[in-house]
Every structure is written in C-alpha cells, then in structure tokens.
Amino acid sequence: MIFLVLTVIQGLLLSQESPSIQLSVRDYSDYSRVFLESSKPLSISTERSGLYILVRVRAGDPFQINKGDFQSSRVDSIEWGRGSDYYIFTIKMAHKDLLCRPSISRDSSTVLIDITSSPETFKEDNHNGSHYDANSFSKEPANGSMQEGLKTIVIDPGHGGLETGAEGRYGTKEKTITLEIALKLKAIIERNLPYRVQLTREEDVDVSLEKRAAIANNYKAFVFISIHANGSYRKTAQGSETFFLSLNATDEETRRLAYMENNSTDLESIQSDNVDDIKLILWDMAQSSYIRQSSRLAEKIQTKLNTLSGTLNRGVKQAPFKVLTGVACPAVLVETAFISNPREEKNLITDEFQNSIAQAVYLGLAEFLDEYINQ
Amino acid sequence: MELKKLILPASLLVLLIILMVLFFGSQGKEKTPDVSSADLLEEERSGEEELDTKKIVLFFISEDDYLLHKEEREILNGSILENQIERLVKELISGSEEGLLSPFPPETKVRGIYITRDGIVYIDFSPEFQTAHPSGSSAEISSIFSIVNSIAYNFKSIKRVFILVNGTEQETLAGHIDLRRPFLPRYDLISD
Structure with a gap:
C-alpha cells in the first residue's frame, strides 16, 4: 500500500518535472x-516537404x-518520433497545394503552424510600421516607435441609441449590457496595463459601424475589442464565443474545382488569378492584414472566458462582422453570453457576472500583449 | 385536274413560310436576354411547365452543436433556375420539419431573385427578414449560412449569394453580419 502511494507520488513528481508538449489542431473557415x-x-x-511539414524540436x-483527437479539413495527421x-x-x-506558415x-513556448489555401490569409501588411512586426510571431523585437507614448486600446460597446441590439425576455437590452461591461473593462485595463482605453461610445447613443472602425483607426488603436451579448431564435441557446473576421474570400472548393477542371499542374497561374480576385474583394478591408493576430487574440480571450465566466464554451469562430472589416489592428468581437436565454440574461445584468467577463477579456488581452509585444 | 396539281406546291410553300416565321421568330426571342447589357438578368418566368419534382437538400442550424444539418425536401422541377431557387428559399422560410432552427421569421417573403452571369444569385427579401429578426450574431449567422449553403449545395452553377432586403443592399442583417458582399458557402459549418 505504502509502496503504491510512493509510486504515485513519484509519478506525480516526474510528471511535474518532465516538460510537456500539447498538440492540437483548430479549423477556422480561412x-x-x-x-x-x-x-x-x-x-x-521547420521544413516543408510536399505534403509534409516537419517540425524539429531540440x-x-x-x-x-x-x-x-482532432478533425481538420486541412490536416490529415500528426505523427511524432524521438531522435x-x-x-x-x-x-x-x-493536399499539397496548401500553404503553411510556422511562427x-x-x-x-508556443509554436503555431497555420495552413491555408488562400495566400491572402498570410498577407500581413506592415504599412506604417507602427503596429506589429509583419511576422508577428517572430522573436525579433517589435518596432521601436511603439515605445513612444501610451498606446490606445479601443473598446467598442456594441449597439446604442435607437439600435438596441438583441433583447431579453425580461426586457434587458444588448446595448445596455455592452456599455456596462465595456466601462468595467476600461477601468480594469487602465488600472493594470500601460495603455489608455478609448470607448467608441460612453453613453446610450447611435454610433455607425463605420464610425466605430474609424475611431479605432484615428486613435491608431493597438487592439480593438467589440463587446456584445448574443441572441438566438430559441431561449435555450447559451454560452460565450469570440469571433474574428472571416475574409469570406477563401473559396477553397471553387479553387480546388478550378484546379481539377483545368487539370493543370501549373498551380502558379491559378493562384495568381485568385490573388487578383481576392484583392478586388478586399480593397476596403483593413482588417485582412491582421487576421492571424486577431485569431490569436480571440483564442487568448476565449480561453479566459471559459475558465472565468462559467458559461458554456462555444469556441473561437470566424464570421464576416461589419464592425471588424475596417479596423486596422488586431480586432475581435466577444459574444459574452446569450441575452435571449433567460438564465444568462439574469446573469448579464449582475455586476458580478459583468466583472468576471471584463476580467476574462482583460486577462486574455494581457496575455496576448505579453506574448507578442516587446515592451 | 389542274387545280389539284397546284395544291401540293402551294401547301408546301405555305408550310415553308410558317416554318420560316417560327424559326426567325423564336431566334429573336432567344436573343433578347443576350442583348441586354444589364448585370441582372431577369428571365421570363411565365409559361413554365412544372410537372415533375426533384429532391433537394436544405441546411438548418441545430441548437445542439450550432452546425448545419441536412433535411431533404421535394420541390417542383422546372427549367428556370430562378424559380427553383425561389422554391428552395420558400421551403427554408416554412422552416425545419425536424426541430432544427428555422432561419427566417415566418412572415418573410421573397420579392425577387436574379442571377448574374458570373454565378451570383441576388435574393431580395421583404423587410420582415430584418424587422422581425431576433438579432444577435448567432441568429444572423444561422440565417445567412442556412440560405447560402442550401443554395450552393443544390445549384452548382451558383457560386455566391447576395442578400438584399426591400430591393436594396443593406449594411448588415440586424446589426452584426456584413451584407454588402456576396457570401460564399461555408463548408466548415456543415455537420458531418
């Protein structure tokens, strides 16, 4: 018996000592x-060889x-071995016409390998040099201009004014909840991080979606976070989720079909045609340069939401949100909980729940900033 | 006797004239859509023979996994694509028969359907699609991709779906999802 206990303790000690690597795959639409x-x-x-990406860890x-276990439309399998x-x-x-980008x-401590069929996904402009390193995951120090003055984080309380957003059974309006959470979030960030926070609205007024993006860009926002409360057809829908923008331009199926119809081995021509096509679609989408940073921010925030808010985890998702398209920095939209679910609606109006949401978003943001910005 | 001899050539001539009129007449008709330089081509919809039916697959969102699930329906077949798409959309409006989420407020009507040469279908809905919509990101996403995936799955010539309300482009459906670009189907939202 004692022996058994000892081996268990020994096992625990060993598992604490030996470092671990967690492998996982997540599919987004792009x-x-x-x-x-x-x-x-x-x-x-890392090394790319046809269908395979080899990652060597010393x-x-x-x-x-x-x-x-994972299911992915772009990754068939991951194997590992030890030398x-x-x-x-x-x-x-x-398939071998997929593009990959390790970082x-x-x-x-974290290696990300992004795999896509759309070159647009990996297009990361660094037009003004004041934001992230173009290779946001590179270990090089970020641009020096970032250290001058206090950077701004823009928080966007969804809806406002005549635009009430979703509405709960007990009459709670989305616009009210989003502002209350945004104000709490602003206070927490300014207390704990060397950033100033600008809200897109500070009272119950109409602000157009374009104006919200414009505010972010005018303040040269470092990060943009839009706060929302979700609504569904049925009152049973529940949980929190974090969105980043989908380009709605990665037509993999069409691309693959075109490839097969042409029966051509000349992949270059297909891809360059598509790039032109995509560029036309994206001419006014400032956000398209920040998709990967945005997804990382979304992942960080969603993880904290799971642990802190006690809501069901609905995960990180991509969707074409109007408010995110014009924002020229990492940007996410947080659906805190369902106002259309009476139980979550009751939560949403409490200070306690609002604080836990604000805390979760703050912690996710802080980790994101810590991971990518050389301060 | 002589009269009888004349009847055959005369009737042949008449027949020839009738055939010529028919031929050129129908050719002229076919040309009309081609001549039109407008981007949106609205075909003539009347006089279509609607006899047989065809099976289609609709996609509805499930509240359990928030993915799109298939549901089969039968609609009247026909040669006019716009009419078939309209029938499909009406089936979507009438809602799921298996307890999945219906993507439309039931009072929504289809005002018009247009298909461009590059495979974009414009679907014009009545204002109820917006005014009676529950709002909220999830509700908007489920509405849109229920429509887009259902159409793209059943009609392979359709590459993108553009949603109009009351005849005009809208900024968003109900405050969240961008309607100013045509949607591509989202295969990652389909349940396996």
Whole structure:
C-alpha cells in the first residue's frame, strides 16, 4: 500500500518535472492552425516537404507529448518520433497545394503552424510600421516607435441609441449590457496595463459601424475589442464565443474545382488569378492584414472566458462582422453570453457576472500583449 | 385536274413560310436576354411547365452543436433556375420539419431573385427578414449560412449569394453580419 502511494507520488513528481508538449489542431473557415504548446521554451526548426511539414524540436530531456483527437479539413495527421537529442513532428496536410506558415511566440513556448489555401490569409501588411512586426510571431523585437507614448486600446460597446441590439425576455437590452461591461473593462485595463482605453461610445447613443472602425483607426488603436451579448431564435441557446473576421474570400472548393477542371499542374497561374480576385474583394478591408493576430487574440480571450465566466464554451469562430472589416489592428468581437436565454440574461445584468467577463477579456488581452509585444 | 396539281406546291410553300416565321421568330426571342447589357438578368418566368419534382437538400442550424444539418425536401422541377431557387428559399422560410432552427421569421417573403452571369444569385427579401429578426450574431449567422449553403449545395452553377432586403443592399442583417458582399458557402459549418 505504502509502496503504491510512493509510486504515485513519484509519478506525480516526474510528471511535474518532465516538460510537456500539447498538440492540437483548430479549423477556422480561412485556415487551420496547428498548436505545439510547451511548458518550457522550445528551440525549433521547420521544413516543408510536399505534403509534409516537419517540425524539429531540440530536447535534452524527454518531453511528455499529449495529442488529442482532432478533425481538420486541412490536416490529415500528426505523427511524432524521438531522435538522440530532438523530437520530430510530422504534420501531414490534406493536399499539397496548401500553404503553411510556422511562427513561434515571443517566449518560445508556443509554436503555431497555420495552413491555408488562400495566400491572402498570410498577407500581413506592415504599412506604417507602427503596429506589429509583419511576422508577428517572430522573436525579433517589435518596432521601436511603439515605445513612444501610451498606446490606445479601443473598446467598442456594441449597439446604442435607437439600435438596441438583441433583447431579453425580461426586457434587458444588448446595448445596455455592452456599455456596462465595456466601462468595467476600461477601468480594469487602465488600472493594470500601460495603455489608455478609448470607448467608441460612453453613453446610450447611435454610433455607425463605420464610425466605430474609424475611431479605432484615428486613435491608431493597438487592439480593438467589440463587446456584445448574443441572441438566438430559441431561449435555450447559451454560452460565450469570440469571433474574428472571416475574409469570406477563401473559396477553397471553387479553387480546388478550378484546379481539377483545368487539370493543370501549373498551380502558379491559378493562384495568381485568385490573388487578383481576392484583392478586388478586399480593397476596403483593413482588417485582412491582421487576421492571424486577431485569431490569436480571440483564442487568448476565449480561453479566459471559459475558465472565468462559467458559461458554456462555444469556441473561437470566424464570421464576416461589419464592425471588424475596417479596423486596422488586431480586432475581435466577444459574444459574452446569450441575452435571449433567460438564465444568462439574469446573469448579464449582475455586476458580478459583468466583472468576471471584463476580467476574462482583460486577462486574455494581457496575455496576448505579453506574448507578442516587446515592451 | 389542274387545280389539284397546284395544291401540293402551294401547301408546301405555305408550310415553308410558317416554318420560316417560327424559326426567325423564336431566334429573336432567344436573343433578347443576350442583348441586354444589364448585370441582372431577369428571365421570363411565365409559361413554365412544372410537372415533375426533384429532391433537394436544405441546411438548418441545430441548437445542439450550432452546425448545419441536412433535411431533404421535394420541390417542383422546372427549367428556370430562378424559380427553383425561389422554391428552395420558400421551403427554408416554412422552416425545419425536424426541430432544427428555422432561419427566417415566418412572415418573410421573397420579392425577387436574379442571377448574374458570373454565378451570383441576388435574393431580395421583404423587410420582415430584418424587422422581425431576433438579432444577435448567432441568429444572423444561422440565417445567412442556412440560405447560402442550401443554395450552393443544390445549384452548382451558383457560386455566391447576395442578400438584399426591400430591393436594396443593406449594411448588415440586424446589426452584426456584413451584407454588402456576396457570401460564399461555408463548408466548415456543415455537420458531418
């Protein structure tokens, strides 16, 4: 018996000591993201070979590798093996015309490999140089101009004025809840982070969606967070979710079909045609340059929402939100909970729940800033 | 006797004239749509023979997983694509028969359907689509992709769907989702 207890304790100690790597895959509409998340900094190199992406992780000590089940339209499988002083991960993609882009977080503990069929997804402009490094995950220090003065984070309380948004059974209006949460969030951020916070509205007034994006851009916002409360047809829908913009331009099926119909091995011509097509669609979409940073911000916020708010996790999703399209910085829209669900509506009006939402968004934001910005 | 001899050539001549009139007449008719330089072509809709039926697949959102689930229907067949799409949309408006979420306020009407040469279908809904919509991101997303995926799945020539309300472009459906661009189907939203 004592022996058993000892081995259990020993097991616990070992698992605490040995570093781990968590493998997972998430599908978004525009691309898929492979996560290698480690408990300690990693030294990696990556290589692309046809269908395969090889990720080599240098390792003196053994890692504990955890791989959950996943379903992905762009990733077929992930295998791993161990060499003398390294691990090698083999990511098999669904077809060879997919593009991939690996990146590593500033503290080197998280490796992200994004896989897409749309070159547009990887287009990251760095027009003015005042925002992120174009390779936002690179370990290079970010642009020096960022350190001058206080940067602005723009918080957007959804709806307002005549535009009430969704409405609950007990008469709670989305516009009221979003403003209350936004004000709490502003206070928490300004108390804890060296950023100033600008709201797109501070009272119950109409502000057009274009104006909201314009406010963000005029203040050269570093991050834009739109706060909403969700609505559905039925009162049973529940939970929190975080959205980033979908380009609505990654027509993989059409692309693949065109490829097969042409029966051509000359992929270049197809892709360059599509780039032109996509550029036309995206001419006024400032957000398209920040999709990947936005998705990372969404992931960070959603993780905190799960743990803090106690709501059902509906995950990170992509959708064509009007308010996000014109914003020229990482931007997400948080659907805090369902106002159309009477139980969540009752939660949404309490200070306690509003505070936990604000706290969760703040923590997600702080992690995002910490991971990517050299302060 | 002589009269009888004349009847055959005369009737042949008459027949020829009738055939010529028919031929050129119908050709002229066919040309009308081609000549039109307008982007939106509205075909003539009357006089269509609607006899047989065809199976279609509709997509409705399930509240359990928030993905699109299939439901089969039968609609009247016909040669005019706009009419078939209208029948499909009307089936969507009448709602799910298997307890899934119906994407439209039931009072929504279809005002018109137009198809462009590059495969974009414009569907013009009555104002109820907006005014009676419950609002909220999830409700808007489920409405839009229920329509878009259903149409793209059943009519392969349709590449994108543009949603109009009361004859005009709208900024958003009910405050969230951008309606100023045509939608591509979202295959990632379909339940396996």
